[in-house]
Amino acid sequence: MRVLILRLSSLRDTARSATHRLLADLVRDALPAAIVDMAFLPPRRAPRVTGLLTGCGLAGADLVLVTNAFVREALNLPWMLHANGLAPWAGDRPDSVPPILLGGSNAFAAQCLVQPDGRAVPDALFFGEAEESLPLFLRRWYADAAPAAKRERLLHAADGLDGFWITGALPPAPLRQAAAHALPPPARDLPPLDTEAAGTARLTVALGCAAFCSFCFEGYERKPYREWTATELLTHARALKQACGARTAELDAFNLNHHAQLGELVEGCARLFDRLAFKSQRADGVAACPAVVDLERAAGKSSFTLGIEGISPRQRAFLAKSLTDAEIAAAIQTLLGRRIRELKLFFILTGHETSDDLADFHDFCLRLKGWFNQPAACTRTILSFGRLVRMPNTPLAFDRLFLDEAEWRFAVDGVAAVCRRTQLECRFAFDFPDYLGTQLLAACRHDHAQAVVALACRGLTAHGPWSPAETARLHAAITLGATDTVADAAAFPFVQRAVAPAFLHRRWEEASHALDTGYCLGAACLGCGACRDAAQRDALTGRPRQPAIPAARIAAVVGIEAEKRRLTPVYRYVTLPDEFAGHSPAWSSARLMQLLLAEHPEWTDLLLSAEEALFGWGDNRDRLVIPAGRTVVALRAWEPHRLVRGEVYSGLLCHDDDESVPAPFHPGVFARAELVLHTRLEPREAAHQAGAWLNAQRLPHTLRRLRSPDASPAEPSEGWRLDLAPAALKRRTVFALDVLPGPHGGASLTLCVSPKANLANLADILPPLVTHPHL
Ligand code: SF4
Structure with missing residues (x-):
């Protein structure tokens, strides 16, 4: 069985995403013999979809799993199908074409691919988290050898499973979105992809978001908040390190500083990996627990991002950000005081800003300038602004739309003028055509789908930013006005969401009166309906909101990082297989680690990095490429004496005593x-x-x-x-x-x-x- 995992964006744009890796692990866990391949959005000029590992095309797979990660990206699916000679609508594709399943964080907002009667571009849609439902579906699909029609086979495989809707007709009964409760399966061996993220493993430390920001669908679709223990995560991290050849671990969660055992986890990962990276943290968490910053600084983090969102207390209450002026001041001063390299502050403009909001923002910028002037401040600070997209499944889905650029001018020009006056560096995340296109697609109704899919087949794709003319074509197809709301679209009404519709509406009522009632972690249950039982509710409300991070834990991480800097590399001859020729140094390092750890799983806790040390070293990487054949590698490891020759046999490393790398060896230096x-x-x-x-x-x-x-002259x-x-x-x-x-x-x-x-x-x-x- 051949499963093609298809991303709707390019390899470069999805390099840091872990979704295709997770899907590959789920498939290989469910069907160990399955051949898994990955394909990414092809360029317009060469639209053939091709798997990177086996060259498999769309028609050559038995099953195609599509990840739709953001709104505009959905258009790329019908474009790809059409450009690869396949009908964009599932019902028009013959049974010989493999079924196309679409899931991902934008699945709930992919109504532009689905007509009101249930006919759709994908053969199946998946709502929610795939960890539990997808493996069951795959096993059934594979086991069902009966030569039934494709749709019947899909219906049978998905029968009774949360999250699946087989398109072609509306479901006879409501279906529940799928929720994961267990850790993903151990990571499986898969060649790394040659991207900037080669050698980085994404370690998801928690599922769901604890907060209830009124603008963010993740706080409502990904509920309740669930996390795993540090011990469970470190076991998973070891498997990831082996399977990905990872030198770097990126700890990932919607709000990392909610994890109860963050200290233990960071200390364990600092010892296991050469480098650590950290995803987002809430500003209220930084204010309440500055030790999180010390911990992450100790592990090497130097650039921080805080989502402030509203430009004033009133706007933040509308956005339910649960963040006071005092907490913002404390968080920023904590970061500036620790001399971080870069601080990015994110703001969302709502379109409802008034001159009072701009005055509050001006006051904030003056205070920010004052904090910069404190002695020892050396941080580059950037303020980033975006326009609010009203999304389905959020309280602000009930808000009016702002589809006219003129309505944004007051807020956009206002914050830009404040930043100019206070000499603060600022940037705007998206131009208006991209904003408008995204909002139109998020707000469109199922009865717009035919026109939108026709546009995609004629070439309207999300390969890059849209021009005003391209967005105008979309606006002509999606006839919405300012009085329409996202909630009016009633996308996928047959899916039972994690959070009750009445709760969503209540949060809208509160937001529209600038009333922020906070979130439940370490506080009281707000009654959203996502928890399965009282025990799950109590586990959330009865625990501290912030992790306890003692000073000794931070000192331990400081010590580990200092020890790492003192490690001396071990240089060894190696014969690189043919597959290495022409690859980047990052890919080669990841592949080397992967192969070495496959040969020596007992090195998993020891080996921190493996780098080709001649052709891809230092400045050489600008001119040279990694070849196949003999070269030298630099291995950095705890207890490096355990890697010396003689103790173990290795197929990759040379062990002939006559072949030791002459000392002193200078990496990157050779005559010929x-x-x-x-x-x-x-x-x-x-x-x-x-x-x-x-x-x-x-x-x-x-x-x-x-x-x-021996050859004849004629040959x-x-x-x-x-x-x-x-x-x-x-x-x-x-x-x-x-x-x-x-x-x-x-x-x-x-x-x-x-x-x-x-x-x-x-x-x-x-x-x-x-x-x-x-x-
Ligand atoms: S049911 Fe209560 S405790 Fe559970 S996520 Fe919703 S608000 Fe929080």
Whole structure:
């Protein structure tokens, strides 16, 4: 069974997302023999959807799992289907086309893909968290060998499972959104993708959001707040480190500073990983527990983001941010006092701002300036503004819409003028066309779907920001005005949400009177209806809102980080498999870690990093590429003597005592090195490309055929040699270059070069092997 996981944004834009990784683990856990591949939004000019691991296309999969992460992205699905020769509507696609399941955090707002009678672009929609329902669905789908029609088979596989709706008709009974209660399965081995995030594992420490901000769907769709213990998470982190080859762990939650055992978790992760990164934290949490900042600073965090949201107390109450002026002052002063490198303050403009709100914001900016002037303040501070998108499943879904740019001018110009006057750095997150497009799609009704999907098939996609003309086309298709509300759209009325509709409306009534009734963690239950029973309610209300972080815990993390800085790398010869050729240093490090930990699981608590130490080191990475073959790696580890040769056998590391790396070894420094690059080009074409590369460096040469001594003159040549002229050899850049048929098809280039050779330019003109794509 081949499962294709499809993202609706590009690989670059989704590099830091953990969703496709989680889906891959769920599939492999449910169906260990399944072949899992991942595809990302292709460019407009080459729209074919292709899996990065196996080259699988849309039609070649047995099942396609689509993640829709944000509103505008939904349009990319019908565009991709149409551009790949498939009908955009599920009912028009034959049974031979694999079923397409769409889930993700925007599933509740994907009504632009669903007509009022239930006909839809995906064959199935999934609402909620997939951890429990999806594996059951997959097992049933796989086990059901009966040659039934696709829709019947889907209905059977999804029968009785929370979260699934098989499109084509409205469901006969309401369905419940799915909620996860258990940790995801242990991470499975999967080659890393060659992105900036290679070597980073996202560790989700909690599910759901404890707060009830009136603008944020996550506080209502992802309820109740659930977290795992530090012990459970550290076990999961070890599996992630092995499976991803992770050097860095990113601790992730909607509000990290709500986790009750954050101190234990950070200390354990600081010892397990070379680096740590931290996702968002609430400003009220920073104010109430400054030790969180000390803990994260000790683990290396230097840039912090605080969501202030409303520009005045009244606006914050409307947004139910549960954040007072005093808490904002305390949080910012805590951060500035700790000399962080960068502070970003996020604000949301609602469209309801008045001159009183702007006056409050002006006062805040003056106070902020005053805090900067405190001795020792050295922090770059940036204020970032966005316009409020009213989303389904939030109290502000009942608010009026602001679809005319002129209505925003007062607030947008007002905050910009205040920042100018107070000389504060500010930026606006999105231009108006993108805002309007997002709001229109979030507010549209099911009866707009046909027109929206037709626009997508004609090329309106979310490949980048929209122009005013593109948004105008969407506005012509989605005929909404200021008196419409998101709640009017009544998207997916048959889905029972985690939070009761009456609670949502009550929160709207409160927000519209600027009444913020807070949130339940460590306080009283507000009656949203998301908890299963009294025990779950009591667990939330009866615990402290902030973690206890003793000074000794922070000192322990400081000590661990100081010890890490004193570690001396161990240099070892290694023979890199062919798949490494042409990859980035980040990917190579992640893959090395992954392979080493697969060979030596007992090194998981020891090994912190594994880096190629010649071609991808320091400045070399700007000119050179990682080759296949022999090179040197730098291993940083606790107790490095446990990695020495002789103790263990390794297939990757060389263990011949005659082959020890000469000391002292200087990483990145070599006079000449032999290396191999592979390409899918035939030898003749590869040789011409190599010649062009030499010419671009002004290295004169002649191209000569290489023949096997046994070959007859009639046989085509087996390879090519680029003989460098004496003048070229004097430049001491490239010493030798042969092109031979590759062991996996295509050609292999064997080079002898100095660090001056710009191999990156050569790699750019040599398309990689299909079997070893540059992932
Ligand atoms: S039911 Fe009560 S305790 Fe549970 S999430 Fe809702 S408000 Fe909080």
